[in-house]
Amino acid sequence: MTDPAPYRRPYRDTQPPYLFPPYASTVKRAPTQPLVALSHTLSELTAPIFGYGDIKPADNDLTQQHKGEPLGERIVVSGRVLDENSRPLPGILIEIWQANAAGRYNHRVDQHDAPLDPNFTGAGRVLTDTEGRYRFLTIRPGEYPWRNHYNAWRPAHIHFSLFGPAIVQRLITQMYFPGDPLLEYDPMFTCVPDQKARSRLISTFDWETTQPEFALGYRFDIVLRGREATPMENRR
């Protein structure tokens, strides 16, 4: 019996390490023992399926979740979800969350002295369409301070969580904005050794999805792991 084809290993330096001391919280949370290499079995090659029963059509509009409109600059964030073999991935659940325009999260542990916005929760979700496309309407999140080091500020970002057809494709990442001066000082961004891999986390300004007199468009494509072309021998 031939084993099913596994997913490709990440390209060198395109993923962060577990231990990255400039991001202080990794020090007590990164594993210290060697990881055990795992061949992909059916348990790794499958993943849960989500559908229109799980979300509401308006869940991708973060500006319409309360009575009034949130403060801040409206933006359209859209893109495609593909795998490393350039195959568009339909029906992918994307969950996002973010700070409000003032750089404050609607969360009890966020003590930053910036105002909460009663009209902004900062959470959204969507399923990709048959071409792997998704779209959110939200407001541009603010930068905010954190206590990792002296005068530490996070660049503006939106958190993304995605499920692929296989559990080994599960991805949580952050989308950044072009031209943000804080990026080069941010250990969460600089933890990725490969500069090109880092820069792919920065969305691009997009005229095509910019809506006249309404909202600027930003494009962010996401690539999940792809399968090896042919079934491989069990690599154990």
Add this chain to the structure above:
Amino acid sequence: MSLRGTTSQTIGPYLRIGLEWMVIEDLAPQGVAGERVRIEGRVLDGDGKPVNDAAVEIWQANSRGKYASPEDAQSKPLEQSFRGYGRALTDDAGAFRFRTIKPGRVPGPAGKLQAPHITVTIFMRGLLKQLQTRIYFPDDPANADDPVLNLIPAERRDTLIAKRRADSEFEWDVVLQGNNETVFFDF
């Protein structure tokens, strides 16, 4: 054309905002076949302190050993009301809990059956990419021949085997560092 996978980033401390809507701690509503089990545990950091901002996600087959995924081509029955996916966000004690059913055996390398197990994916502030591991059940005779358990040095294997607290109650902790550090996979 080949693309490169998007880089992982930490889930950060505010995961609850985005992920709480789909917390699923009870995976198996009434009528789902199989042995009912309750699994509880804590996530502990390198100082033994509880991690109160982790997401623990589980993925498992049904009691017949079939995944509710189109990628599973086995001709075994699916159950409409069993998705096999659970998500818990740890509380102030670092604790998480799931009620589910014990999964059946699924094929592993060369079609050889694996022992019943649950795949676990863990995210938290301070983790730049997820950890992946497995929960196995104690006293299951299939554990001895399990192809994945046997990859693990014998002295660390127990970290993947839940402890039985009562008839159908199990404890399984995630220890990030130090003695009894949980085995995580390079997947």
